[in-house]
Amino acid sequence: MNHPQPVERMIESLRRLPGIGPKMAERLSYHILKAPADEIVRLIDAIRAAKSLIKLCSRCYTFSESDPCDICDDVSRDQSVLCVVETPQDLLALSQVKKYNGLYFVLGGALSPLDAVGPSDIRVEKLINRLKKDTISEVILGTDMDAKGETTALYLSEQIKPFNIKVTRLGYGMPVGGDLEYADEMTLAKALEGRREM
Ligand SMILES: [Zn+2]
Structure with a gap:
């Protein structure tokens, strides 16, 4: 029996992350399915917020909320x-x-x-x-x-x-x-x- 299709998609996405093999991707996916919905919403929100708020500093190329970053700006x-x-x-x-x-x-x-x-x-x-x-x-x-x-x-x-x-x-x-x-x-x-x- 295969994973339900939406679960298969989640496993495929997680596998693309560094250090995550097929087994680990499967384990994480089933953990996510079991976990309380609000916990997972928090995780998704945190990822989305970090992705949209953090940019590359155009001087040193580190991740930062501001450009230039605090170090380059000091x-x-x-x-x-x-x-x-x-x-x-x-x-x-x-x-x-x-x-x-x-x-x-x-x-x-x-x-x-x-x-x-x-x-x-x-x-x-x-x-x-x-x-x-x-x-x-x-x-x-x-x-x-x-x-x-x-x-x-x-x-x-x-x-x-x-x-x-x-x-x-x-x-x-x-x-x-x-x-x-x-x-x-x-x-x-x-x-x-x-x-x-x-
Ligand atoms: Zn910088």
Whole structure:
């Protein structure tokens, strides 16, 4: 016996989410069917509200309620230091580090030749344009410490050096293979402090 058609549709939609396999999609769907209606309405409303209220900051490309976001809009921050990260979640993790007072740029991913993700699939050109336009004295490469993040950091350092901008990489207080977004504040503070020139 198959799932009723509307349930099949729900399972298919949930399966498209990252980290959700067929079994998990099925389990979530039946949980949704069993749950009180108002609970599910709240979930749907929250998703709809977030989708409509949150936009991309046109300077750093993080998700924000305002454009520019609060960080880009903060004139008390050091406008000459730019930390490049892969995702908005990475930016959020680093923003917990009080000592860092510079700005950010979200690439929207990392280079991965094996998955056919090249420079045009992430915001390399937008980053370069920003470096041409703004007066940046240091770019901190805060991509993840895994193979993709290292490949991206190396590629970006080669692209940025001709601009005579100091390029640094987060220090190796970071666990190798580590995803920035899951690192705690202390680790990130040390990694920032221990950044080394590329
Ligand atoms: Zn911003």
